[in-house]
Amino acid sequence: MMRIVVTGANGFIGRKLVRALLDQPSLSGADGAPVPLSDLRLFDVVPPEVPAGAADGPVTVRCMAGDLSDPAALGAVMNGGVDVVFHLAAVVSAQAEEDFGLGMRVNFDATRALLDACRQSAPDGAARLVFTSSVAVFGGDLPEVVRDDTAPVPQSSYGVQKAMGELLVQDYARRGFVDGRTVRLPTIVVRPGPPNKAASTFASSIIREPLNGEDAVCPVPAETGLFVSSPRRIVANLIQAATLPAARFGRDRTVMLPGLSVTVAEMIKALRAEAGDGAVARIRFQDDPRVRAIVASWPARFETARATALGFQADASFAEVIRAFVEDEMGAPHKDPVS
Amino acid sequence: MMRIVVTGANGFIGRKLVRALLDQPSLSGADGAPVPLSDLRLFDVVPPEVPAGAADGPVTVRCMAGDLSDPAALGAVMNGGVDVVFHLAAVVSAQAEEDFGLGMRVNFDATRALLDACRQSAPDGAARLVFTSSVAVFGGDLPEVVRDDTAPVPQSSYGVQKAMGELLVQDYARRGFVDGRTVRLPTIVVRPGPPNKAASTFASSIIREPLNGEDAVCPVPAETGLFVSSPRRIVANLIQAATLPAARFGRDRTVMLPGLSVTVAEMIKALRAEAGDGAVARIRFQDDPRVRAIVASWPARFETARATALGFQADASFAEVIRAFVEDEMGAPHKDPVS
Numbered sequence: 001m002m003r004i005v006v007t008g009a010n011g012f013i014g015r016k017l018v019r020a021l022l023d024q025p026s027l028s029g030a031d032g033a034p035v036p037l038s039d040l041r042l043f044d045v046v047p048p049e050v051p052a053g054a055a056d057g058p059v060t061v062r063c064m065a066g067d068l069s070d071p072a073a074l075g076a077v078m079n080g081g082v083d084v085v086f087h088l089a090a091v092v093s094a095q096a097e098e099d100f101g102l103g104m105r106v107n108f109d110a111t112r113a114l115l116d117a118c119r120q121s122a123p124d125g126a127a128r129l130v131f132t133s134s135v136a137v138f139g140g141d142l143p144e145v146v147r148d149d150t151a152p153v154p155q156s157s158y159g160v161q162k163a164m165g166e167l168l169v170q171d172y173a174r175r176g177f178v179d180g181r182t183v184r185l186p187t188i189v190v191r192p193g194p195p196n197k198a199a200s201t202f203a204s205s206i207i208r209e210p211l212n213g214e215d216a217v218c219p220v221p222a223e224t225g226l227f228v229s230s231p232r233r234i235v236a237n238l239i240q241a242a243t244l245p246a247a248r249f250g251r252d253r254t255v256m257l258p259g260l261s262v263t264v265a266e267m268i269k270a271l272r273a274e275a276g277d278g279a280v281a282r283i284r285f286q287d288d289p290r291v292r293a294i295v296a297s298w299p300a301r302f303e304t305a306r307a308t309a310l311g312f313q314a315d316a317s318f319a320e321v322i323r324a325f326v327e328d329e330m331g332a333p334h335k336d337p338v339s
Numbered sequence: 340m341m342r343i344v345v346t347g348a349n350g351f352i353g354r355k356l357v358r359a360l361l362d363q364p365s366l367s368g369a370d371g372a373p374v375p376l377s378d379l380r381l382f383d384v385v386p387p388e389v390p391a392g393a394a395d396g397p398v399t400v401r402c403m404a405g406d407l408s409d410p411a412a413l414g415a416v417m418n419g420g421v422d423v424v425f426h427l428a429a430v431v432s433a434q435a436e437e438d439f440g441l442g443m444r445v446n447f448d449a450t451r452a453l454l455d456a457c458r459q460s461a462p463d464g465a466a467r468l469v470f471t472s473s474v475a476v477f478g479g480d481l482p483e484v485v486r487d488d489t490a491p492v493p494q495s496s497y498g499v500q501k502a503m504g505e506l507l508v509q510d511y512a513r514r515g516f517v518d519g520r521t522v523r524l525p526t527i528v529v530r531p532g533p534p535n536k537a538a539s540t541f542a543s544s545i546i547r548e549p550l551n552g553e554d555a556v557c558p559v560p561a562e563t564g565l566f567v568s569s570p571r572r573i574v575a576n577l578i579q580a581a582t583l584p585a586a587r588f589g590r591d592r593t594v595m596l597p598g599l600s601v602t603v604a605e606m607i608k609a610l611r612a613e614a615g616d617g618a619v620a621r622i623r624f625q626d627d628p629r630v631r632a633i634v635a636s637w638p639a640r641f642e643t644a645r646a647t648a649l650g651f652q653a654d655a656s657f658a659e660v661i662r663a664f665v666e667d668e669m670g671a672p673h674k675d676p677v678s
Contacts, residue, residue, distance in 0.1 A: 100516075140589070140590040140591050141488075141590065141591070143488065149480075149482065149489060150488060151487075151488045151489055151490045151491065152490065153509070153590065153591045153593075154506065154510070155513065155590060157510050160506045160507070160509060160510040163506050164503045164506050167493065167499045167502050167503050167506075168499070168503075170493065171493070171496050171499040175439065175496065177439075250479070250480070251478065251479040251480065251492065252479050252480070252492045254492075
């Protein structure tokens with residue numbers, strides 16, 4: 001019997017994770033043997049919908065809406081106990097910068113409340129919690145290649161709140177309160193749907209729009225570097241984070257996930273190989289100094305030796321990233337055996 | 340007119356800092372010019388005493404006792420506005436490990452409340468706050484030499500709480516809420532008074548007791564390394580942290596203070612040169628595996644290039660550390676022109 005809570009279940013990654021959990025409804029238990037999912041609770045600020053087909057399946061799926069920093073909402077989602085929490089809920093970077101109090105409350109205080117609730121729910125410290133952090137913890141005067149032991153010096157409130165959450169997870173795990181694990185996520189490409197206000201939105205647009213026969217604008221130079229991961233790899237790595245034996249993490253519960261270091265030029269080259277010159281012709285370069293400055297401040301190269309040693313995986317190539325999008329979001333048949 | 344608050348004013352460093360502030364009662368203002376101290380508020384859990392002679396001096400000294408995480412106590416200490424806060428108050432390492440909730444409340448929540456109070460008190464963000472952090476933020480699989488860009492992976496709740504406080508100071512400063520500055524302190528040697536329960540207490544005992552004609556036990560091998568600073572240097576560096584122009588910190592408000600990397604053998608050699616064979620004969624080595632393990636886990640070598648560039652200073656030699664103790668705590672005349 002495995003009880004799972006997903007916060008931020010209505011988000012883009014939350015939905016994909018829920019789908020993956022329902023498609024193969026078991027996770028490793030404390031002894032490493034697979035345990036069937038019995039109870040899946042989906043939590044978000046807006047009520048998540050029960051995924052298609054889930055109502056007839058073997059897993060009890062419950063959907064709940066609320067504010068995690070509200071003790072009543074937190075109590076409801078923890079009711080019945082919990083074995084694994086995927087904590088994806090967050091106020092995004094731009095919003096946390098705009099509203100400092102909101103970011104602190106959701107990104108930090110709610111994480112702390114959730115850790116305390118896990119501790120209360122499983123006084124033996126066995127509740128596993130996967131916390132999603134971000135490359136946004138890094139900033140300032142960075143080395144050319146960010147390593148596992150590079151100090152986070154966040155240049156955004158979002159990055160600060162995530163870095164504080166990492167530290168809480170580290171301490172709750174070290175003390176045996178909660179079996180917490182933090183993964184820092186690369187930039188996720190290719191996102192489905194329309195462009196959003198994130199500075200990184202172009203990295204999905206320049207692939208997604210041409211594949212859909214639409215025009216796209218690239219606001220940064222072709223030599224701009226990014227550190228990316230497909231949604232498919234992110235979901236697989238979240239499940240890996242939840243199922244790794246605790247001892248494997250050693251004295252550090254934070255792991256920078258592996259990704260692909262690519263330039264915009266390399267992304268476009270891969271698009272040409274996958275979809276031809278016509279697709280690439282849809283991309284127009286139009287410099288946006290504001291976006292260029294933000295993107296240039298992000299670290300683009302990482303050495304993620306620890307994650308690799310722990311079995312986390314990156315996409316093999318940017319071609320694979322494009323194919324994952326085509327298969328998962330454009331209705332093409334799944335050809336990739338690693339999915 | 341300069342209004343200063345010192346939290347933890349009753350502690351060993353707090354008292355020395357207050358003495359130094361009263362001895363030369365001015366600090367640099369926003370434009371770098373010296374501003375006379377007008378108002379000094381001393382805060383601690385137990386009521387601080389007005390320092391000798393202060394009642395007749397030009398500075399109004401007020402003493403207050405309470406719990407900083409209590410809004411009423413915080414309101415009282417901030418009443419009248421503030422220009423500079425030295426935030427030294429903390430639950431020490433062993434206590435924060437023993438009582439997790441107390442450590443979180445005092446070391447983290449009260450720091451957050453204090454930052455919010457500074458922000459409210461000076462909405463232009465001009466209030467300066469010096470936060471004292473610690474080498475305890477470092478731990479886990481450390482490189483041989485800890486650098487300014489080495490990631491903190493704390494192995495104690497105290498270290499986690501201090502690292503979270505650093506992040507808050509970083510964000511409040513970046514956003515222009517509070518002009519915060521964090522200094523990470525080396526191990527402070529030589530402390531006056533009797534030994535305490537800290538694992539590092541021997542580092543003071545093996546100097547202090549022989550100088551006082553008493554026996555001392557050294558629980559670690561002679562080759563054990565430590566990263567130390569005299570109290571005198573700590574106080575000078577706290578004042579340096581408070582008076583540096585904000586722009587000098589660049590995008591990182593946390594500075595690891597410089598110190599001396601010494602072995603126990605080097606400390607004893609300096610004691611022999613200062614106080615002779617008779618003093619050294621008072622030290623007996625008696626292995627304590629528990630203390631040895633804790634001390635061995637501490638980083639002993641640091642490269643503190645940033646602090647040096649910002650004008651922070653280390654003791655020139657361990658002989659200078661011993662002489663500072665003799666002069667400041669044993670009533671010997673001040674001979675050292677750098678004091």
